[in-house]
Amino acid sequence: MTYTQQNSPIHEALVKHKKNRVVHFDVPGHKGGRGNPELTQFLGAECLKVDVNSMKPLDNLIHPTSVIKAAEELAAEAFGAEAAFFMVNGTTAAVQAMIMSSCKAGEKIIMPRNVHRSAINALVVCGAIPVYVNPGVNRNLGIPLGMSIEEIKKAITANPDAKAIFVNNPTYYGICSNLEEIVSLAHDNNMRVLVDEAHGAHFYFGENLPISAMAAGADMAAASMHKTGGSLTQSSFLLCGKGVDPGYVRQIINLTQTTSGSYLLMASLDISRKHMYQHGKEIIEKTIDLSDYARNEINKLGGYYAFSTEIINGDTIYNFDRTKLSIYTGDIGLAGIEVYDLLQSEYDIQIEFGDIGNILAIISAGDRAFEIERLLSSLSEIKRRYGKDKVGMLNHEYIDPDVVLTPQTAFYSDKKSILLKDSLNHIAGEFVMCYPPGIPILAPGERITKDIIDYIIYAKEKGSVLTGPKDMKVEYINIVD
The missing domain is CATH 3.40.640.10 (Type I PLP-dependent aspartate aminotransferase-like (Major domain))
Structure with missing residues (x-):
């Protein structure tokens, strides 16, 4: 056939x-x-x-x-x-x-x-x-x-x-x-x-x-x-x-x-x-229209920054996917994960993820205009009810890894479990990551630094779901013995 x-x-x-x-x-x-x-x-x-x-x-x-x-x-x-x-x-x-x-x-x-x-x-x-x-x-x-x-x-x-x-x-x-x-x-x-x-x-x-x-x-x-x-x-x-x-x-x-x-x-x-294949053009057009509208309205609220193509620099930001509704929350004094939790618990809105400084809402042609309006009004209310000065926020940047062993060597090495707070300068034998998005903070074979420990502790305090370690409470971490 x-x-x-x-x-x-x-x-x-x-x-x-x-x-x-x-x-x-x-x-x-x-x-x-x-x-x-x-x-x-x-x-x-x-x-x-x-x-x-x-x-x-x-x-x-x-x-x-x-x-x-x-x-x-x-x-x-x-x-x-x-x-x-x-x-x-x-x-x-x-x-x-x-x-x-x-x-x-x-x-x-x-x-x-x-x-x-x-x-x-x-x-x-x-x-x-x-x-x-x-x-x-x-x-x-x-x-x-x-x-x-x-x-x-x-x-x-x-x-x-x-x-x-x-x-x-x-x-x-x-x-x-x-x-x-x-x-x-x-x-x-x-x-x-x-x-x-x-x-x-x-x-x-x-x-x-x-x-x-x-x-x-x-x-x-x-x-x-x-x-x-x-x-x-x-x-x-x-x-x-x-x-x-x-x-x-x-x-x-x-x-x-x-x-x-x-x-x-x-x-x-x-x-x-x-x-x-048959309807993609109109599906994507509608998705971009919804995202652009939401971005513009969020940026009118003040305190939030829904970024788009204006951040393109021709190199490390060569282009931007306008279907993505990525929103920086730091200027209202709340971590992204805190806004994520508030949207879920107070307003019955489930977004894709929240990290230390941002939230991400996935928009598609399956969304409806009134749902976008509900997200906008909820973000406005969160700012009014919970917003505070930008104090005590971790200045999170990309942590450059010190790779000591290959991931395979470290993962299959003999390991021992020690308290996370005592792990400085040891070599990790397992992953630690916030999920979503599932990008490792620490991977097997990398040296554990003060920045990494501080970030993990801060992410835990803000309510991030940390996955990877054998100890699901992430109080202990396996290191290469």
């Missing part, structure tokens, strides 16, 4: 399967929901009837030959890639597959330190060695920025044997690096460019947006369709450009991805690709 972008092969195969009224003597054991009435009542019988296992008519994710293969080919076409893979272990699995298919144990990869934990986890698994490029820092906003071209040039000169350059594009806050220039530099030096595009899946389908990884000539990209493309949570695409062997990439994916791929997740990717 010949498919076009008007088709959704996996979805169509599931609809046909459901109509065939197949008798199931296979897994899952809920048997279309009949074996678990409470779950069926919660999720709906129609949902559970298509929560099925791999079979000939529905193909197999680990070795696709029919409808999944067709859906992957349509996705590659839609994203302008040479190959695309359906990822059901989240964008985390896509990030790890990019790194593990590009770097072997002992090989170097150039990356910014403000990567998602999934990237450093990949180094723990495969044994690659990170060469960190310090991201720029906006000292007023207290956020890491993109990668400076000069810093990348220095890293390439000092490490000509590196296999790849890893780029966050966009960052959680919507900040983009000069991706085309990075690709040109990397390819001139026989290095791959791997792009964590977790927050940029929509770049492929809209207008007036920063350039996408595939359009910039990147070798691989992890596009988190569930974040901004409309698919179900945990579903993502791994995209490959020219010169990447998709057969080998699939082998790497199959090292860690489940053999029981969820057809609910795959169908959601299939339908969302079709939907964005």
Whole structure:
């Protein structure tokens, strides 16, 4: 059968399967929901009837030959890639597959330190060695920025044997690096460019947006369709450009991805690709209109700063994703995480995350104007009721890591647990990070400094959720013995 972008092969195969009224003597054991009435009542019988296992008519994710293969080919076409893979272990699995298919144990990869934990986890698994490029820092906003071209040039000169350059594009806050220039530099030096595009899946389908990884000539990209493309949570695409062997990439994916791929997740990717391909321009236009309106109104409130393209500097902020509603809260005397908590507990508004100085609200075409107005009025009230002078706020900046051991060596070393307050100058044997966004404050193999200890304590006091350590209260930390 010949498919076009008007088709959704996996979805169509599931609809046909459901109509065939197949008798199931296979897994899952809920048997279309009949074996678990409470779950069926919660999720709906129609949902559970298509929560099925791999079979000939529905193909197999680990070795696709029919409808999944067709859906992957349509996705590659839609994203302008040479190959695309359906990822059901989240964008985390896509990030790890990019790194593990590009770097072997002992090989170097150039990356910014403000990567998602999934990237450093990949180094723990495969044994690659990170060469960190310090991201720029906006000292007023207290956020890491993109990668400076000069810093990348220095890293390439000092490490000509590196296999790849890893780029966050966009960052959680919507900040983009000069991706085309990075690709040109990397390819001139026989290095791959791997792009964590977790927050940029929509770049492929809209207008007036920063350039996408595939359009910039990147070798691989992890596009988190569930974040901004409309698919179900945990579903993502791994995209490959020219010169990447998709057969080998699939082998790497199959090292860690489940053999029981969820057809609910795959169908959601299939339908969302079709939907964005057909309607992406108007979806993105509406999203930008909503974000721009919210930004303008928030900036009229005073005390908050919803930043946008005016912060572009041509290097570490090469471009900005206007769909992102990133808001600095420091001038009302509240940490971002405090505003996050107030919005949730007092106003029943759930935003994406709050860090020390900022909050992030994810806007999409699924939002409605009155909900934007509710956010605006709530922020105004929070400022009036809880705002205070900018006193006692931690002047948070990017903490330059002192990497003593590779993440793999440190993670698998013998460790001992000591009080966090007594850990100064020791080498960390585990992660510490605020989640979201999941960017490590400390990674295995890095020396623990006073700045790091102070930041962790401050983040705890402000109510940030800290993850990573074995001690879930983060009173103790494992160090390399």
